[in-house]
Amino acid sequence: MRATLLIARRELGSYLRTMSGYIIAAAVLLVDGILWNAFALGAQQDKHSAEVLSDFFYFSSGTTMIAAVFLAMRLVAEERQNGTLVLLTSSPVRDREIILGKFFSAFTFLAMVTLATAFMPALIMVNGKLSIGQVAAGYLGLLLLGSAALAIGTLGSALARSQVLAAIISGAMLVGLIVVWLLAAVSERPLNDVFLALALWGRHFPPFQAGVINLRDVAYYLLVTYFALFAATRVLEARRWQ
Amino acid sequence: MIEVRELTKYFGARAAIRELNFDIRPGEVVGFVGLNGAGKTTTLKILGCVLLPSSGQVRVDGLEVTAEPHEVRRKIGFLPDVPPLYDEMTVGGYLAFAARLRGVSGRDAPARVQESEDKLALRDMHDEIISTLSYGYRQRVGVAQALVHRPRLLILDEPAAGLDPVQIVEMRNLIRRLRGEHTVLISSHFLAEISQTCDRLLVIQAGEIVAQGTEEELAASLGTAGEIEVALRGPAATALEVARKVPGVLDAQIAHSAAHETVLKIRAREDCRPEIARALVLAGHQLLRLDRGASRLESIFIELSHRERLS
Numbered sequence: 001m002r003a004t005l006l007i008a009r010r011e012l013g014s015y016l017r018t019m020s021g022y023i024i025a026a027a028v029l030l031v032d033g034i035l036w037n038a039f040a041l042g043a044q045q046d047k048h049s050a051e052v053l054s055d056f057f058y059f060s061s062g063t064t065m066i067a068a069v070f071l072a073m074r075l076v077a078e079e080r081q082n083g084t085l086v087l088l089t090s091s092p093v094r095d096r097e098i099i100l101g102k103f104f105s106a107f108t109f110l111a112m113v114t115l116a117t118a119f120m121p122a123l124i125m126v127n128g129k130l131s132i133g134q135v136a137a138g139y140l141g142l143l144l145l146g147s148a149a150l151a152i153g154t155l156g157s158a159l160a161r162s163q164v165l166a167a168i169i170s171g172a173m174l175v176g177l178i179v180v181w182l183l184a185a186v187s188e189r190p191l192n193d194v195f196l197a198l199a200l201w202g203r204h205f206p207p208f209q210a211g212v213i214n215l216r217d218v219a220y221y222l223l224v225t226y227f228a229l230f231a232a233t234r235v236l237e238a239r240r241w242q
Numbered sequence: 243m244i245e246v247r248e249l250t251k252y253f254g255a256r257a258a259i260r261e262l263n264f265d266i267r268p269g270e271v272v273g274f275v276g277l278n279g280a281g282k283t284t285t286l287k288i289l290g291c292v293l294l295p296s297s298g299q300v301r302v303d304g305l306e307v308t309a310e311p312h313e314v315r316r317k318i319g320f321l322p323d324v325p326p327l328y329d330e331m332t333v334g335g336y337l338a339f340a341a342r343l344r345g346v347s348g349r350d351a352p353a354r355v356q357e358s359e360d361k362l363a364l365r366d367m368h369d370e371i372i373s374t375l376s377y378g379y380r381q382r383v384g385v386a387q388a389l390v391h392r393p394r395l396l397i398l399d400e401p402a403a404g405l406d407p408v409q410i411v412e413m414r415n416l417i418r419r420l421r422g423e424h425t426v427l428i429s430s431h432f433l434a435e436i437s438q439t440c441d442r443l444l445v446i447q448a449g450e451i452v453a454q455g456t457e458e459e460l461a462a463s464l465g466t467a468g469e470i471e472v473a474l475r476g477p478a479a480t481a482l483e484v485a486r487k488v489p490g491v492l493d494a495q496i497a498h499s500a501a502h503e504t505v506l507k508i509r510a511r512e513d514c515r516p517e518i519a520r521a522l523v524l525a526g527h528q529l530l531r532l533d534r535g536a537s538r539l540e541s542i543f544i545e546l547s548h549r550e551r552l553s
């Protein structure tokens with residue numbers, strides 16, 4: 001645990017000391033801001049506040065997943081490219097602690113960026129009524145989805161030799177997990193339920209958007225996070241043979 | 243301190259190292275020499291617990307590396323062939339992080355950082371960002387990270403590679419100062435670079451240890467103890483005649499001959515420089531220089547590589 005925190009703290013520092021972290025943060029805020037203007041404020045002015053909020057969480061879920069991939073791609077792949085991973089693997093630190101430390105740092109950063117968008121829903125209060133419950137549920141959903149996407153990104157980063165490759169692998173895994181939902185539409189009864197339960201977005205995210213927190217959805221995102229990080233640890237362990 | 247038995251590592255179907263056997267005693271400074279691709283980095287990575295062997299055993303202080311990697315890592319400081327430096331950190335911040343990773347407490351870390359900075363003459367660089375450092379300083383920070391937690395065993399993979407001659411001398415002095423505090427295993431593809439710093443040499447060739455011992459022992463085992471080089475002025479052919487007649491001389495050849503200087507390479511049973519000098523001067527030659535084989539170590543090395551290739 002001590003090593004996990006050490007690694008997480010150093011890693012977080014490196015997001016703050018280098019450009020890449022700021023670029024990703026700025027991009028998320030900019031894209032969310034543009035979509036907010038176009039979707040929520042533009043078009044019909046007579047939308048309900050709840051609808052506006054739901055739209056906001058809808059497009060934010062997309063930017064969160066994309067940001068997660070870009071934040072996670074460097075985690076292991078960059079260190080392998082630069083040869084710095086050896087500093088960690090030659091120290092008395094478990095591979096699990098390395099992966100967890102890296103994941104926590106990226107998650108903290110993603111959470112800061114995500115919560116920084118809160119001023120947009122807050123604007124609803126100017127000429128509408130804001131349901132704090134819906135906002136809280138929506139952000140919980142974003143953080144859970146972000147955590148799952150980051151874990152998948154970490155796995156991609158552990159698998160890949162370079163950062164670009166890591167982003168491609170993680171992106172492919174994420175898209176795969178999302179479009180499983182489309183398979184449900186074209187498949188028969190027991191199978192389509194399985195597809196629906198597996199899909200990263202389709203059935204599990206919309207309830208958060210609407211302000212509903214289901215234990216089932218929370219558990220799903222936590223499980224995806226756990227399995228992806230577990231796999232990433234295994235990949236790191238296996239790399240000690242090469 | 244280190245016992246290596248039948249150590250083998252395959253990458254795919256190719257063996258990078260094959261059945262290595264050697265021991266290193268506590269306090270020794272051992273040089274690990276071999277040409278590029280000989281298997282130095284592979285061996286040192288296994289000793290440094292970052293790479294797992296295909297077969298064979300490595301024990302550090304009696305602990306099996308594959309069974310108790312954590313315990314072993316605590317005792318080891320490892321500088322890989324590429325120094326593992328985080329470019330965006332300061333030297334001090336980086337060394338503190340390395341110390342904490344190896345289990346130094348937050349309270350002790352600043353003192354350990356200072357200690358390692360002192361050893362490597364990095365004090366003035368404490369607050370510098372690593373990406374702004376020159377190559378020589380980066381290499382030193384790499385060594386500093388390996389010893390910041392006061393490990394008993396230091397494993398340094400080509401710490402002098404890519405340094406200029408002045409920096410090589412500095413690095414050599416730094417490593418000399420480590421003697422006594424640490425057991426050191428240091429690799430190089432350039433024999434002369436480390437022979438002066440080491441008690442003993444291990445020579446690796448195509449994944450196998452082909453010779454080990456002190457410089458003298460290696461020279462003796464190859465029969466190169468009596469290699470002598472002579473530079474003189476005068477007719478080369480007669481000089482050769484004279485040299486060959488000196489008792490103990492096995493063979494003499496003209497290495498190169500010019501108007502102002504002739505260089506002879508002489509192989510003798512033992513070091514018979516006085517006899518050769520006397521004989522040449524008596525025969526009327528003007529003696530310019532007389533020494534044991536100029537780059538004796540390099541010739542040992544080349545000899546070893548050569549034998550390997552022939553066999």
Ligand SMILES: Nc1ncnc2c1ncn2[C@@H]1O[C@H](COP(=O)(O)OP(=O)(O)O)[C@@H](O)[C@H]1O
Nearest residue numbers: 242253258276277278279280281282283284285
């Ligand atoms: N990760 C790897 N995968 C495949 N082959 C490797 C790997 N690392 C080293 N080798 C091969 O093993 C041999 C020894 O390499 P190395 O230990 O790096 O030699 P040295 O450090 O003495 O130059 C080389 O032929 C090299 O190509």
Ligand SMILES: [Mg+2]
Nearest residue numbers: 282283323400
């Ligand atoms: Mg090497």
